[in-house]
Amino acid sequence: MSDNFDVKLEKKSYLPEYSYRDNSWIGEYEPAYQRFLDDPERFWSEIAHELEWMQPWDNVMEWEHPYAKWFTNAKLNITCNCLDRHVNGDKRNKVALMWRGEDELHERVLTYRQLHAQVMRFANALKGLGVRKGDAVCLYMPFVPEHVVAILACARIGAVHSIVYGGFGADALNSRIRDANAKVVITADVSYRRGKTIMLKSIVDEAVTNASCVEKVVVLKRTNLNIELMPEKEVDFYEIMANADPVCEPEVMDAEDPLFILYTSGTTGKPKGIVHTCGGYMVGTYYTTKYVFDMKDSDVHWCTADPGWITGHSYIVYGPLSTGATVLISETVPDYPDPGIWWKTVEDIGVTIFYTAPTSIRMFMKYGEEWPKKYNLDSLRILGSVGEPLNPEAFEWYYRKIGKARCPIIDTWWQTETGMHMLATLVGDKMKPGFTGKPIPGVIADVVDKDGNPCAPGIGGLLVIKAPWPSMMRTIHNDDERYRQYWNTVGNYYTAGDLAVKDEDGYIMVIGRSDDVIIVAGHNLGTAEVESALVSQEAVAEAAVIGKPDPVKGQSVKAFVTLCVGYKPSEALKNDLIYNVRMSLGPIAMPSEIEFVDSLPKTRSGKIMRRVLKAKDMGLDPGDISTLEE
Ligand code: ATP
Ligand code: MG
Numbered sequence: 318m319s320d321n322f323d324v325k326l327e328k329k330s331y332l333p334e335y336s337y338r339d340n341s342w343i344g345e346y347e348p349a350y351q352r353f354l355d356d357p358e359r360f361w362s363e364i365a366h367e368l369e370w371m372q373p374w375d376n377v378m379e380w381e382h383p384y385a386k387w388f389t390n391a392k393l394n395i396t397c398n399c400l401d402r403h404v405n406g407d408k409r410n411k412v413a414l415m416w417r418g419e420d421e422l423h424e425r426v427l428t429y430r431q432l433h434a435q436v437m438r439f440a441n442a443l444k445g446l447g448v449r450k451g452d453a454v455c456l457y458m459p460f461v462p463e464h465v466v467a468i469l470a471c472a473r474i475g476a477v478h479s480i481v482y483g484g485f486g487a488d489a490l491n492s493r494i495r496d497a498n499a500k501v502v503i504t505a506d507v508s509y510r511r512g513k514t515i516m517l518k519s520i521v522d523e524a525v526t527n528a529s530c531v532e533k534v535v536v537l538k539r540t541n542l543n544i545e546l547m548p549e550k551e552v553d554f555y556e557i558m559a560n561a562d563p564v565c566e567p568e569v570m571d572a573e574d575p576l577f578i579l580y581t582s583g584t585t586g587k588p589k590g591i592v593h594t595c596g597g598y599m600v601g602t603y604y605t606t607k608y609v610f611d612m613k614d615s616d617v618h619w620c621t622a623d624p625g626w627i628t629g630h631s632y633i634v635y636g637p638l639s640t641g642a643t644v645l646i647s648e649t650v651p652d653y654p655d656p657g658i659w660w661k662t663v664e665d666i667g668v669t670i671f672y673t674a675p676t677s678i679r680m681f682m683k684y685g686e687e688w689p690k691k692y693n694l695d696s697l698r699i700l701g702s703v704g705e706p707l708n709p710e711a712f713e714w715y716y717r718k719i720g721k722a723r724c725p726i727i728d729t730w731w732q733t734e735t736g737m738h739m740l741a742t743l744v745g746d747k748m749k750p751g752f753t754g755k756p757i758p759g760v761i762a763d764v765v766d767k768d769g770n771p772c773a774p775g776i777g778g779l780l781v782i783k784a785p786w787p788s789m790m791r792t793i794h795n796d797d798e799r800y801r802q803y804w805n806t807v808g809n810y811y812t813a814g815d816l817a818v819k820d821e822d823g824y825i826m827v828i829g830r831s832d833d834v835i836i837v838a839g840h841n842l843g844t845a846e847v848e849s850a851l852v853s854q855e856a857v858a859e860a861a862v863i864g865k866p867d868p869v870k871g872q873s874v875k876a877f878v879t880l881c882v883g884y885k886p887s888e889a890l891k892n893d894l895i896y897n898v899r900m901s902l903g904p905i906a907m908p909s910e911i912e913f914v915d916s917l918p919k920t921r922s923g924k925i926m927r928r929v930l931k932a933k934d935m936g937l938d939p940g941d942i943s944t945l946e947e
Pocket of ligand 2: 581
């Protein structure tokens with residue numbers, strides 16, 4: 318990468334600060350961050366002491382580059398903190414999970430006591446199938462309460478879960494089952510999506526045909542289709558549960574024992590099997606749920622992700638349940654039966670913390686504000702975002718149309734690899750549209766050049782994390798060399814693979830992926846800036862830009878654009894869009910080509926896959942597209 322990488326940082330429209338954060342816990346940002354810097358081990362150990370351990374640790378952290386051990390020799394079971402602690406404390410009959418299917422006729426509620434009881438029974442049922450500590454179990458399920466039960470049941474007995482999003486096809490499932498060497502697969506007869514019934518079990522049938530590691534398949538029957546189960550190999554979810562003992566003592570886990578394997582989204586390449594361990598992950602997700610979301614006992618938390626993504630693992634299951642929150646889970650998509658369904662859900666249930674991805678927000682913008690306007694969104698208190706840069710335009714819309722200029726927008730930057738939030742704008746802090754925020758206390762992040770020197774404010778570079786944190790990945794399954802690369806690319810830092818820029822206040826803006834960087838006339842361009850400049854125009858719903866080889870400039874910018882409802886492609890509009898980008902970012906960033914498209918290629922978790930656009934445009938092989946949405 319060449320060194321000139323200036324980013325235009327506009328000092329505009331910083332939004333009001335909020336003062337209602339409860340500061341009794343970690344406290345205000347600055348002093349909390351300072352306390353962390355003064356004594357990191359003490360900072361983490363104080364948080365860890367709020368949780369239950371079977372045996373305390375010898376050392377908070379041991380580091381031998383690039384391998385970290387956190388809470389060494391401590392013993393625990395994460396389910397004790399997510400369940401037993403509440404059942405034995407004051408939350409026995411508090412609602413743990415609320416589930417809503419595709420309509421309000423399908424709702425279920427589980428208290429902490431009920432969830433605990435089901436988890437213990439299903440944990441014993443898994444033991445009955447021969448699952449032991451350290452065995453891998455693959456979950457390929459619809460988003461129903463049993464999915465959460467199955468996740469926690471694995472953790473209860475020390476089985477390593479590997480969740481595969483229920484929208485993947487047989488090949489993607491097969492390769493993940495084999496990579497993780499799963500002994501058991503847990504699935505359901507069907508899932509529902511946009512009113513359609515998807516035969517999940519037949520996808521599993523296909524996926525396990527040449528996966529000899531799989532000994533048993535557990536099938537949750539949701540319908541009266543009564544599909545035949547193959548004797549010996551296939552068993553019924555509730556039948557094995559009914560025959561299991563009700564009490565399952567938690568397996569004693571070492572802090573460094575693996576908790577799960579999870580494959581990344583595959584936005585920039587072949588998905589990597591990220592390995593997380595029990596102790597550090599528990600502390601990191603507990604801390605960030607409580608601090609970043611400012612979680613209170615009265616909150617109703619709705620994270621719209623699926624458990625198949627890290628966001629679902631950390632901020633639907635482990636984080637919120639470890640804090641004793643009430644968690645809403647829902648099988649809906651944002652625009653079926655209509656684009657008001659999520660807002661209706663917020664109103665009906667009284668959601669207070671809402672956490673979603675920019676792709677959904679941009680989709681809502683495309684349909685217009687009349688949809689959220691139909692519902693009362695007064696219960697909302699905090700609005701979160703994760704997954705991609707939240708462009709200023711989408712930020713403003715989310716802030717005004719959903720939050721009614723009342724709720725802080727908490728943008729959170731993190732990765733499957735990091736396990737927990739790393740950068741965020743905290744409740745009570747100044748919000749800057751376009752910027753994610755600052756490293757949270759506990760995290761040392763920076764923007765550096767390729768030699769590891771910090772970049773000055775306004776100069777873009779590589780986003781790195783300079784010190785280990787509890788919930789960092791420990792390795793990549795079957796590819797430790799790839800793990801080491803994360804810590805050996807720039808100095809001794811962890812390189813995230815993202816490009817970013819800092820401002821004078823230390824706020825960080827993610828400007829793209831290092832794999833997607835565009836170099837025009839020796840000048841580096843992140844994709845996010847140009848895309849945001851396009852999306853800021855009324856007609857544009859979403860945009861993706863790529864670099865194309867150019868004989869004079871090295872590369873030129875090509876933009877793919879989808880339009881909002883009510884706009885039609887035309888030459889005049891093209892020229893307008895190009896002109897406006899030129900005006901806001903200068904000639905370097907000006908697209909030389911614009912193509913109107915109906916939709917952009919995305920991962921199933923909703924991220925734009927620029928490498929697919931680029932390959933297609935240049936007639937090249939797109940590489941691994943197993944995570945491409947249909
Ligand atoms: P792969 O690593 O396989 O290419 P992926 O990086 O999309 O896939 P995830 O771990 O799901 O897999 O996503 C993490 C990435 O998502 C980050 O590296 C970053 O690029 C992007 N991201 C997440 N949150 C934010 C955010 N708040 N702002 C900007 N980008 C974000
Ligand atoms: Mg990644």
